[in-house]
Amino acid sequence: MIKLTDRLQLIADMIETGETMADIGTDHGFLPLYLMESGKSPRVIMCDISGPSLDKAREAAAQTGITSGAECREGDGLDVIERGEVDAVVIAGMGGLLITQILDKDPAKTASIRKYIFQPRNNAALLRWWLTSKGFKITKNSLVREGKFICEVISAFAPKSLETGDFRASGGVSAKEDPSWDLPADITSSEKGLDREFALLKLSQEGKKLEGLRKSRNTDRKEIEKAEQRMAYFRRFANDRI
Secondary structure, three states, X not given: OOOOOHHHHHHXXXXXXXXXXXXXXXXXXXXXXXXXXXXXXXXXXXXXXXHHHHHHHHHHHHHHOOOOXXXXXXXXXXXXXXXXXXXXXXXXXXXXXXXXXXXXXXXXXXXXXXXXXXXXXXOHHHXXXXXXXXXXXXEEEEEEEEXXXXXXXXXXXXXXXXXXXXXXXXXXXXXXXOHHHOOOOOOEEOOOOHHHHHHHHHHHHHHHHHHHHHHOOOOOHHHHHHXXXXXXXXXXXXXXXX
């Protein structure tokens, strides 16, 4: 039986029994193959832009004895799957900005898939803001440790229709201004105290930014106030988790 890392296990737990899924950027294919091997998903599509990565996924499938129900497709993003072909799509290990670009490329196809699970390597706040501004319903924000990193996992349902366009012109509150996009109040963690640790990390990062702003001669006072407000939010969050 394939054993997943805590990060991939958290993602696997968000897939419901009976859901078909596609894993974008699958690499070794461990997540979809685990879902097949455990009987949770009756069909999986392992997608990657890299041919050598898909070769590793095929080898892993052969080693687990999976001969049907798991398909490998080489291509970019959602290009390799059809509209409504699967119940859920996982996009993990990519930057938040890249994820928005993948979703925005073919809005009709993106909206035809009901459920998404994202694990952005960076720019999670931007991704949350984009999803919300486009009509996605974020159902869960989670934290999980992997090595020295704290990873963010976002589960969301797609809207019935989706319009393309520059997200920066779509209105709404800027992800850089509102700290709740960085750290939603309802976020959960895979281990006790991880949410507070993450808040303290955000507080430290914001403190360094604020220090730089104060040292700069050209900084607008409003920018300093925004940074102070963000720090106050992260501090309250951390204190609430004691």
